Amino acid sequence: MTKFVLKLMTKLLPIALFLGIFSWSSSYAVTSEFKEAFKDQVYADPETHKRLPLYQYGYNDREHSFAENVRTIGVVYGLTWFFYPIVQPKVFHGAGGVKEYQHNFGKLVFDQDEPFWNDFVHPLSGSQLYLLYRANGYDRLSAFEMTFVSSALFELTVEIFTEPASVQDLYQTPVLGTVLGYGIENASMYLLNSGNTIGKIIGHALNPATLFPFYEGRTFIIPKYNEEDKGAMIRMEMSY
């Protein structure tokens, strides 16, 4: 344990030093002039002095054509074929492989995996799939359905390289995944719309699908103040 902490410290020390030097070197530049110039970049409520978010995050549910659904499922399915051998290298090393695939094809069993996998890892991956589809404009029900199809395809045709399809994974990945995804969705939207930098970082970390270009729920907010009319307005821009 002590060795691990020392090893971690030696790795973190250069980063801490770099950040320290960087913040020290830039601190002198934060003058009142700089603050004045920066005023246009950070919007704050003039009365409460609370920071206003630059973007409004949310979800814009829309209809998807059948072709679009097939294309999206196809991309996700293709990615599982690409990533599964990377995270399960035994596919290439005898334990899994074509013979195992043939043996497991069409089988459905109760797996004996530990709760860490069945009640945490699989639902977590299901939640990220759900959030991926939500980011792509699917409403909650459609996102659940797409998650169900994606995880079933993975379970029945990809994971069987190493083990037979399991009842728990087929059910828990989309269902518990959606339950978890629903919670993450609400928590991340709250954090992203808080206007707080740390809130935004944690919000994006919880819900990484909001960082992808296909995310359809980000709205750019531009507050405008008209000196002549003494009027204020907020312009909102959406880009898809």
Place this chain on the structure above:
Amino acid sequence: MKAYLFIFFLLIHVSALAAEKDTDQVRIHSQNVLAGNPLEDNFNLKTGLSLSRLFQTSALLPTQNKHESHSENTGFGFNTSVGYKWSSWEVLFSSDALFGKLNDLTFKVENQEVRGDGSFRVFTLSPLVRYYSPYSIWNRWNIYTSAGPTWSLHTFIIQNNLNNSDFDHKKRISFENRGGSLNIGVEEIVPYKETHPAFFEVGYSYMRSHRIFIVDASDFKDVKTIKKGASKDFSGHYFIFRLGITLF
């Protein structure tokens, strides 16, 4: 056991007394229908917490004077269900994941007995048919009942061997069971599904093993099945209390 049965029937009796028969069945559902976004004809996903009392029975080797080993345990966990609801009927898949402590139970594993304390976990999956009755309590809680077959996996982790057998605590005894369940509950009558109607439910489930597995969980990333075979030596039943909400 008798006490639990008594409480179960008492609950049903009290519910029946408190229930008001609505002469117009539509009235119960009309609040939702008229609101323009009825709960009827709709898909739903529900989730919540579960509390159960399990009664587990395991057959012993025929040479013993005692034929069965019993254990009573409390289990906690969570429940989920996905279903499609018509006006009074709903078809759904329901699941419970329960975890609890095990007190002194003996298992017949091939030709030896393993007696021990530890913990257990249960995963159940039930395709159910649910009927929403025309009765409500205080005109707010709609009474429903559901029933269906149950498939479950019951896993025991023996941490202390009480008969000094050489059963490693990294090994698991697991039973694949079949059975059935019957539930009765109430669901909040609300105008919109988005207001997350709550539900409370009591249920009874019976299960009997049809397969046994001995698995090695030394490496939690890769649990290996050491032995498996047919087994009718384990049976159990449990009363369960569920509470939760409709998520969407």
